[in-house]
Amino acid sequence: MQNIQSHFQYVSYLWDEEYAASLGRDEVALLIYRSNLLGADLRLTNYGGGNTSAKTTEKDPLTGQPVEVMWIKGSGGDLGTLKKSGLAGLYLDRLQSLKKVYRGLQFEDEMVELFNHSIYDLKSKAPSIDTPLHAFLPYKHIDHLHPDAAIAIAASKEGKQINHELFSGQIGWVDWQRPGFDLGLKLDAAVQENPNLRGIMLGGHGLFTWGDTAYESYVNTLEVIERYSAFLQDNYNKKRKVFGGWRSQPVPADKRKEQAAALAPVLRGLCSSQTRMIGHFTDDERVLEFINSHDVDKLAPLGTSCPDHFLRTKISPLVLSLSPDENLSDAKAIRSKLEPAFEAYRVMYKNYYEKCKHPNSPAVRDANPVIILYPGVGMFSFAKDKQTARVASEFYINAINVMKGAEAVSEYVALEPQEAFNIEYWLLEEAKLQRMPKPKPLSGKIALITGSGGGIGKAIAKKFADEGACVILNDNDAERLETANIEFLKNFGKDTVSSVSLDVTSAQSVEEAFKAAALAFGGVDIIVNCAGLSISKPLTEHTEQDWNLLYNVMQKGQFLVSKYGVEILRKQQLGGDILNIVSKNGLMAGPNNVAYGSVKAAQLHMSRLLAAELGPEKIRVNVVNPDAVIADSKIWQSGWAEGRAKAYGISVEELPSYYAKRTLLNEIILPEDIANACFVFVGSLLNKSTGNMLNVDGGLSTVFAR
Template sequence: MAGSSTPSPGPAPTPTSQETRVSTPVDDLIARSNALGADPTTTNYAGGNTSAKGVDVDPATGGEVELLWVKGSGGDLGTLTPEGLAVLRLDRLRALTDVYPGVEREDEMVAAFDYCLHGRGGAAPSIDTAMHGLVEAAHVDHLHPDSGIALATAADGEALVREVFGDRVAWVPWRRPGFQLGLDIAEVARANPRAIGCVLGGHGITAWGATSGECQERSLEIVRTAERFLAEREAASGAHPFGEELDGYGALPEAERRERAAALAPVLRGLASTDAPQVGHYDDSPAVLEFLARSEHSRLAALGTSCPDHFLRTKVRPMVVDLPATAPLEDVLERLPALHEAYRADYTAYYERHADDASPAMRGADPAVVLVPGVGMFTYGADKQTARVAGEFYRNAIGVMRGAEAVSTYAPIDEAEKFRIEYWALEEAKLARRPRPKPLATRIALVTGAASGIGKAVATRLAAEGACVVVADLDLAKAQEAAAGIAGAKGADVAVGVAADVSDPDAVAAAVRDAVLAFGGLDLVVNNAGLSISKPLLETTEKDWDLQHDVMAKGSFLVSQAAARVLVPQGMGGDVVYISSKNSVFAGPNNIAYSAVKADQAHQVRLLAAELGEHGVKVNGVNPDGVVRGSGIFAGGWGAQRAKTYGIPEEDLGAFYAQRTLLKREVLPEHVADAVFVLTGGELSRTTGLHVPVDSGVAAAFLR
């Protein structure tokens, strides 16, 4: 097999016009991995691994060396790059069989993989490295397709695999991932020369081939053949795998469903955050709703998931609300604390049944998945991506249960095995290697007027500090554009844009509902939306006055009120920040409507601090001086009006403001964002009712 031109897993050099670039094992492996990982029916996010073997030049000897390139620990097939591969010397990896101390000490072999690495850089080898290195074939895929796991978790899975594939696919009984499983699969491959792969009991599939294309074709053959078999059997049976429809458990109409989800989400998030704050994800996909509408959902949910990739993210089993969709919302809300208490007791008992002196401490007894008939699924994690992926994995688990029940009985691995993996020392070490969370990690922020200027700077800073951000603006397209720019490649896992006319109570309620459905709740609200009309008293119209007060005084009130309806039942405290102004205490000419409304906002801070304190909600304000550069207000005519008032060119306004301050420095949107972060980042946990000046020192605006 042709090797790559360098020993490290980087891209090959760009060919010159005189040469034709030859595909390398790494090229083929990345292309195959990305294709398989892009298809959710083949494997799920960060699930499975792939490998290729080939020959390269060892720079230390000048001779050829046989290498294994394999997806590293924690990587994702769909987005895999050469940097995500571990590169090992095949001779040293296979030599480990001579020193393997047996299944009771097989965890030690993961550390031994480090002594097999070739070259510099690359990813850390995963627990499945032995599977790829010990199988003789040049290319190996290990995947977690729903159809394959359905056969793997069927009570008579071995017989079904024989019926479906004959001797073309072998059966490997359940074994925890590790060195011994690699030995088992290698032996099965040697003993079954006609086999193209195997089904791993309770787990997934593995396929192999002489070329990358052959390996990919064989993986897909196993997946698609299993899919057809399951579908045909289900159709022939005439019965639904999940049983009969339950009266009152069907999906609520979409608008009603989402309204109820938004009402339940803060309470559920508060409960799921008992041990540690969580971000939420809501899923009302048809597969979830259909599962919950039928008679077997409670039995199957209690059995839990089976594939290690699934239950490491979903926990051993979900919390299921045992009331119909037709139950009054008040009854469901009243039922939730008792269900949560029972779940925590059950999970604690599970931990205590299986833990020994060497087990890591219990990580938390709250559910990662909550199922609500007629409404959908709520999932939780330390960030939005983790919460979303937990939902994706449980949706996969529903597909697995359906397939297994269509042809047999769903029989996942027992909970003792699940515990061994969930509280595996290797898994604990992987968690310990995670980077330290950012100050605002797990916090969900709603910023109004955030498509430009101060609001955008605040939203950008909060996201950079780890928050999930909802960019609210009157212009939906601009809000979505700003959110996309803030989030970058992480997309809706970090920021979403919503429309919000803050003077309209229905629009405000909708924006808060969208925030709750996007991230599970709300922790931090920044009242920034505003406008300004600079006119003398005699030129200020009633319309001018009403517009200013509708947007800023009434708007801030409506946003704070809607936010409090989430913050209070959620029970996790929170922050409300008003972007007020030095004008709230400073009297300047030709500015009656704006300055009066800013004084209104300033007193709202004090009033709400007094009222919401008992719920752990801090309310503070920021008083900037005129922010000229990057400001939508100033660009929209306010700058020209103020410049006229002071008798200076508009382009000199920022410098003019700076020169009248004690520090002689211009105030920019980023400086206001800094103040918002200081107030909400955790260091000022005992500060509420405060106004922070960000004005470079305007003595006339000093607080008294």
């Protein structure tokens, strides 16, 4: 393995002979293994892009006779994470027989439904549109990938000639055509004409390679891509000025992050004029090289070439006219400066739709940009969720790589607008969109919950993440925060969760937390003030330190988090929610509770004041009043339990049952109960409710609102 690894400089040879041998002759398992290796390297293919297949001999469940079956990655799957459940297994002879009923290019979409009549494995994923491209090629193992290096040749003006010379005719060429049945026939014809091909390049699209075994296909794929990559590198070395050279230098890394955090909520608001979007930011060196070049104004409007790139990034990006050191402190002024550019983009997109649409085209979609380039700073992407935004960013970096390579060897050629439209508004793509699950109630929302390392805050964060929100975990306890972060990443993934250390008593710490939220997801929609602590003592035993601590964490903390959170909400102009976790003690007077009870009353009234002030901006402020939530709480560590037990004349061990018995419902209150109440306020059913409070205490008549 070491020897063959040394043959590759631009791709990674990952094949483990021992592991592959453990799979024996299970060709389907080897297909999955090969696919995972190929999908692990973004230089070879993109997330969700590409396709692999293998042809095997299986026993027909009806006749018991041997039949040829093709296993291919199903529609919408990802090579890097592919499992058998993501494959489609189809009778090869039935796929071949579809040639007899094919009525021509005008009717090729009808062939997709016929793929279902060829299904062998009843657990199959929906067959991909690329199914005939694999079925009609006479090879056991086939890889169809979108390597940047190959597409750079495929998308260059002289690509066909370069491709022929590079491989002495061993890699065929088929001109650009939308994927489908007819393209499969053209691949078949290319191989019939030249049986000695080791692969075929699809103009402007991608690469097909193959082999008699999974391993042979894998190595052939790597070797071909390695050759393209080496050729590009030779040309980079000869051509010193990539993209025409640097027009300007990017600002330092810390300044880039500062500018991005300040601008992201403004951009998010502008991009969310139709649907609330989640953002992603990158200042990857490849992005900086492109956006700060002389050729960015020439190349960016051309858009992408590969359909996989285009589907994620839209017809073209929006390039901002802001200087990299622009003063972004006045959000209103910046928004006013950017609004004409966004409106011009929307007009451009609608004109593109009107010019290219067909009589049966789906209705025009969201006209806002997906990719936004900020010269000197970096690239933003906005989409319905974080994963889609991040993947769009990755695809545009692939497109940058393609443009760079094509310009180095020849001249970059983008997809024609009509062809791009035919892909974007393809009825088959529209059907795929319509099959997607209905968004969860908090999809597109971003929530920052203070004190979410444990207890009530963690339960609220979990509930919101379950309901589709992106969440920013935070706590002043580093160990507690790290434990929660690991748990959330495991359960929800990096596209749902971000974490930041937060001391709610520090204005700088609060401001940095919201900057982190803007960089991670583009802004914030839901702010939950949950951080708190409890001290229970008689008046004369309370110290000034006790008093200051309680008021700093809960009243000052609520003030600071609300203040800096509202600044983000105002930048977005999308409204929003502030939820304050107060307590029944804000309404009820009890013994040995002067500091805690009074600060809770202050929090409660601050909520009313903010509701009155922020209502005209569609920012709702509501309160949830828990009582006696003990599970997973630090309350036992503060002496609170001892203090309350003393006040009630009982032992600490008796507290849980005491709290339950004093309620009308005789119930113990759990963190999840508070989380459910919070969701009631932000889950869209109470959008016209502000200045309200919801008691979650099992029923205490002494705190009934009156």
